[in-house]
Amino acid sequence: MSEKPHGDAAPSRRAVLGWGGAGLALGAAAVGGTVAVAGAGEDGPSSSDGVVPFHGRHQAGIATPVQDRLHFAAFDVRTKDRAELVRMLKEWTRAAERMTAGRAVGEGAYGGIPEAPPDDTGEALGLPASRLTLTIGFGPSLFDDRFGLAGRRPDALEDLPKFPGDNLDPARSGGDLCVQACADDPQVAVHAIRNLTRIGFGTVAIRWSQLGFGKTSSTTPEAQTPRNLFGFKDGTRNISGTDTASLDQHVWAGGGNAGWMAGGSYLVARRIRMNVETWDRTSLQEQEDVFGRDKRRGAAVGRSGEHDEPFLKAMKPDSHVRLAHPDSNGGAAMLRRGYSFTDGTDGLGRLDAGLFFLAYQSDPRTGFVPVQRALARSDALNEYIQHVGSALFAVPPGVRDEDDWWGRALFT
Amino acid sequence: MSVSTRPLLLGAGTALAAVVALSGCTQKAASEDDALRVTATDSACEVSAKDFPAGHVTLNVENKGSKVTEVYLLFPDDRIVAERENIGPGTKASLVAEVKAGDYQIACKPGMKGDGIRQKVEATGKGKAPARSAEADAAVASFRSYVLAQAEQTLPRAQAFADAVKAGDVEKAKELYAPSRIGWERTEPVAESFGDIDPKVDVREDGLEEGQDPAKDWTGWHRLEKALWDEGKIGDREKELADQLMKDLEDWVQRVGTAEITPTSMANGAKELLDEVATGKVTGEEERYSHTDLVDFKANLEGAAKSYELLKPVAGKNDPELVKTLDERFAALTELLDEYRTDKGEEPDSYTYVSYDKVGKADRKELSDGVNALAEPLSKLSAAVAK
Numbered sequence: 001m002s003e004k005p006h007g008d009a010a011p012s013r014r015a016v017l018g019w020g021g022a023g024l025a026l027g028a029a030a031v032g033g034t035v036a037v038a039g040a041g042e043d044g045p046s047s048s049d050g051v052v053p054f055h056g057r058h059q060a061g062i063a064t065p066v067q068d069r070l071h072f073a074a075f076d077v078r079t080k081d082r083a084e085l086v087r088m089l090k091e092w093t094r095a096a097e098r099m100t101a102g103r104a105v106g107e108g109a110y111g112g113i114p115e116a117p118p119d120d121t122g123e124a125l126g127l128p129a130s131r132l133t134l135t136i137g138f139g140p141s142l143f144d145d146r147f148g149l150a151g152r153r154p155d156a157l158e159d160l161p162k163f164p165g166d167n168l169d170p171a172r173s174g175g176d177l178c179v180q181a182c183a184d185d186p187q188v189a190v191h192a193i194r195n196l197t198r199i200g201f202g203t204v205a206i207r208w209s210q211l212g213f214g215k216t217s218s219t220t221p222e223a224q225t226p227r228n229l230f231g232f233k234d235g236t237r238n239i240s241g242t243d244t245a246s247l248d249q250h251v252w253a254g255g256g257n258a259g260w261m262a263g264g265s266y267l268v269a270r271r272i273r274m275n276v277e278t279w280d281r282t283s284l285q286e287q288e289d290v291f292g293r294d295k296r297r298g299a300a301v302g303r304s305g306e307h308d309e310p311f312l313k314a315m316k317p318d319s320h321v322r323l324a325h326p327d328s329n330g331g332a333a334m335l336r337r338g339y340s341f342t343d344g345t346d347g348l349g350r351l352d353a354g355l356f357f358l359a360y361q362s363d364p365r366t367g368f369v370p371v372q373r374a375l376a377r378s379d380a381l382n383e384y385i386q387h388v389g390s391a392l393f394a395v396p397p398g399v400r401d402e403d404d405w406w407g408r409a410l411f412t
Numbered sequence: 413m414s415v416s417t418r419p420l421l422l423g424a425g426t427a428l429a430a431v432v433a434l435s436g437c438t439q440k441a442a443s444e445d446d447a448l449r450v451t452a453t454d455s456a457c458e459v460s461a462k463d464f465p466a467g468h469v470t471l472n473v474e475n476k477g478s479k480v481t482e483v484y485l486l487f488p489d490d491r492i493v494a495e496r497e498n499i500g501p502g503t504k505a506s507l508v509a510e511v512k513a514g515d516y517q518i519a520c521k522p523g524m525k526g527d528g529i530r531q532k533v534e535a536t537g538k539g540k541a542p543a544r545s546a547e548a549d550a551a552v553a554s555f556r557s558y559v560l561a562q563a564e565q566t567l568p569r570a571q572a573f574a575d576a577v578k579a580g581d582v583e584k585a586k587e588l589y590a591p592s593r594i595g596w597e598r599t600e601p602v603a604e605s606f607g608d609i610d611p612k613v614d615v616r617e618d619g620l621e622e623g624q625d626p627a628k629d630w631t632g633w634h635r636l637e638k639a640l641w642d643e644g645k646i647g648d649r650e651k652e653l654a655d656q657l658m659k660d661l662e663d664w665v666q667r668v669g670t671a672e673i674t675p676t677s678m679a680n681g682a683k684e685l686l687d688e689v690a691t692g693k694v695t696g697e698e699e700r701y702s703h704t705d706l707v708d709f710k711a712n713l714e715g716a717a718k719s720y721e722l723l724k725p726v727a728g729k730n731d732p733e734l735v736k737t738l739d740e741r742f743a744a745l746t747e748l749l750d751e752y753r754t755d756k757g758e759e760p761d762s763y764t765y766v767s768y769d770k771v772g773k774a775d776r777k778e779l780s781d782g783v784n785a786l787a788e789p790l791s792k793l794s795a796a797v798a799k
Binding site: 078 | 676737773777781786788791792794795798799
C-alpha cells in the first residue's frame with residue numbers, strides 16, 4: 001500500500017492505513033470506511049463532502065453514524081472567573097463550527113503576520129471535513145461552588161458508584177469538561193482537540209485524553225457490526241441513529257430538575273483495559289461461552305444470524321450478552337459509541353489495549369449503572385478486562401445557530 | 413537597577429559585520445576635512461556636525477577636560493557601533509567605523525562611568541532603515557541595561573562557585589551552584605544569540621554531539637553539577653573546568669553589549685524563556701542531578717517578565733486585551749511558583765526553592781498548566797509590538 005500526501009486522501013483509504021490498526025492484525029481493519037454516509041441521524045444526512053452539520057436540536061456526534069476514529073479529551077477548568085469560562089466556550093463553539101465544516105480555525109494556518117504564530121496549527125490543511133463531529137459535556141465537578149452552578153446540577157448527573165473490580169486511575173478519570181472528537185481521519189480528530197486545547201490554555205487544562213482507532217459500535221443497523229479487540233461483534237443491539245422513538249426513550253434527556261438539559265444526553269466514558277494476551281490463549285469454546293455468541297457471525301447461542309433475537313436462557317448465566325441485554329436489566333438501553341485503543345505497550349511486554357467505552361443515555365441511573373452493576377458482579381468477561389478509567393458528563397443540547405454557543409442554557 | 417559601565421569598558425564591537433573595529437592609530441588624526449570632531453570636556457560633548465555621509469566615518473576626539481574619558485558611537489537603542497576608552501586629559505584619539513544610513517548617538521563619558529553625555533547624529537544616505545518609535549528604542553535600551561547588569565552580577569557569583577570547586581569543597585560548591593546561574597537563566601536567549609557560548613557553559617550531557625567525548629568535550633555548569641551531585645567528588649578535571657567556566661562567562665559578559673536586540677527579539681526571547689521552562693524545567697531534565705530546576709524556572713520567568721514589562725507601553729497600544737491577559741497570567745504563575753519557595757526573600761536577587769525531585773506528579777502538572785497558560789498568550793506579544 002503506497003502512502004499518498006494528505007491532500008488526496010479519501011476517508012476509506014485512511015481508515016485502513018491509520019495508526020497501525022491494520023498492521024496489528026487485530027481485526028479492527030475490517031471496520032473500514034464503508035459505512036461512511038450510510039445513514040441519516042437526527043442531524044440530517046451527512047453531505048457528500050463529509051460535513052456533518054454542527055447546528056441542530058441535539059449535538060452531533062451522538063446519533064450521527066459512528067466515524068472511524070476518536071480523540072476524546074477531558075479538561076479541568078483552571079480559571080476561577082465564570083466570565084472567562086463563558087468567553088472560552090463561545091470561542092470554542094466558533095472554532096468547532098469552522099473545523100466541523102472542514103475549515104481552519106481563526107484566520108487560518110498561513111498568510112498572517114510573520115511575527116505571530118498562526119491561529120490554526122495547520123496539520124488538517126488539505127484534508128476533507130472527514131465527518132468530524134465535536135461534542136461537549138460537563139462533568140459533575142463543574143457543579144461545585146466555583147461558578148455558581150451547584151443549584152443547576154441535574155439529579156441524573158450523580159457520581160457513578162464504585163463497581164467491584166474497578167481499578168480507576170484518577171489521572172485517567174473525571175474532568176470538568178469533555179470534548180469528543182470523532183472523524184473518519186485521525187489527523188482531523190487530533191487537530192480538532194489540539195486546537196481547542198490551545199484556545200483553552202489558561203482557562204482550561206487538559207486532564208487526560210484518549211485516542212481510539214477502531215469503532216466498536218454502529219448506530220447504523222444496516223451496516224456490519226464492528227468487532228472489538230477480542231475479535232467479537234458486540235453491541236449488536238445498539239440503538240439506531242434513525243430510530244427516533246428509541247432515541248427519545250433511551251438517549252435524549254428530558255430535563256427533569258435541570259431544564260437546560262432538555263434535548264441533551266448523559267455520557268459515560270470508561271477506559272476498559274483488555275488483557276488480549278490471556279484472551280488469545282483461551283479456547284474458542286470458552287471465548288464463545290464468555291460472550292454468548294458465535295465468533296464467526298456474532299450470532300447468539302443457538303441462533304444463526306447476528307441480528308436474530310437471542311434466547312437468553314440458552315446462554316450461560318455469566319455470559320456477557322445475557323447479562324448486558326435489556327431484558328436482563330429492566331429494559332435499560334444505551335447508545336454505545338466506543339472505540340478500540342492501543343496505547344503502545346505496558347512495559348511488561350503486553351499491549352496496553354482495550355475498549356474506550358462511550359455510552360449515551362437519558363439517565364445513567366437507569367442506564368449504565370444497573371447494567372454495569374450486573375456485569376461487574378458476574379460477567380465471565382471480567383477475567384479478561386479491567387475498568388481503569390471512568391468519567392461521567394452531562395452533554396447539553398445542540399447549538400442552534402451562529403449566535404448560540406456550547407452551554408448557553410446552563411450559563412444564562 | 414544600577415546600569416554598570418563595566419561591560420562597556422570591556423566592550424567589543426567585534427561581532428558586528430557593519431563595524432570596522434578600532435584602527436589602532438590612537439594619536440594619529442584623520443584628515444581634518446572629512447572627520448567628525450568631538451570635543452570632550454568634563455561637562456560637555458561637542459560634535460562638529462550633526463550629520464555626516466554614511467559609509468566610512470572617523471571621529472577625532474580631543475579630551476579638553478580634567479578626567480579620563482571614553483567616547484562611543486551608538487545605535488539609538490544603545491548597541492555599540494564603536495568605542496574608544498582611556499582617553500586622558502589633554503590627549504587626542506580617533507575611532508573609525510563603517511556605518512549604514514540611520515540615526516546614531518555619540519556619547520562621551522568623563523570619568524568613564526554613567527550613561528555619558530549624549531549627542532544625536534545622523535548618517536545620511538540611501539537605504540536608511542525606518543526609525544523605530546522612541547518608545548521601542550527606550551524599551552530596547554532598558555532591556556540592554558538589564559542584560560548587562562545580569563551578566564555583570566553573574567561573574568562574582570560564578571567566581572564564588574568556581575572558587576569553591578577549586579578548593580575541593582563539595583558542599584560549598586553545591587550551595588553556590590544554583591545562585592551562580594540566575595543571571596544567565598534570566599537572559600539566556602541573548603546569550604544563545606552568540607551561538608558559541610551556550611554550548612560551552614550550559615550544555616547537558618545529552619546535548620553533546622556524536623563523536624564528542626563527555627570526559628574531554630563536556631564543559632560548563634552541568635558537567636560540574638554531575639560531578640558534585642552524582643559523583644560527589646571534585647577532581648583535577650573539575651578544577652580546570654571551573655576556570656574554563658569563568659573564562660567562557662567573561663567572554664559572554666564582554667560580548668553582551670554588542671548583541672542585536674529588537675522589540676521583536678525581546679518578545680520572542682520572553683516566549684523562548686517559557687519554552688525553556690516547558691521543555692527543560694517542568695520535566696526536571698535541566699537540573700537532573702541537583703534538582704534545582706525551580707530556581708532556573710524562577711529566573712526564566714523573571715527574565716520573561718522583564719522583557720514584557722518593558723514592551724508593555726508599546727504592546728498596550730496595539731493590543732490592550734493581550735496586556736490584560738498577560739498581566740494576570742504572569743501574576744498567577746509567579747504566585748503558583750512561589751508556593752515552592754523556601755527562602756524568606758531577604759536576599760535580593762537570590763532565592764531557593766523546593767528540590768524538584770520532591771515535587772509530585774500532580775504538582776508538576778499544575779506548574780506545567782500554568783506555563784501553558786502564560787506561554788500561549790505570550791506567543792502573541794511579538795505581533796503586538798511589531799504592528
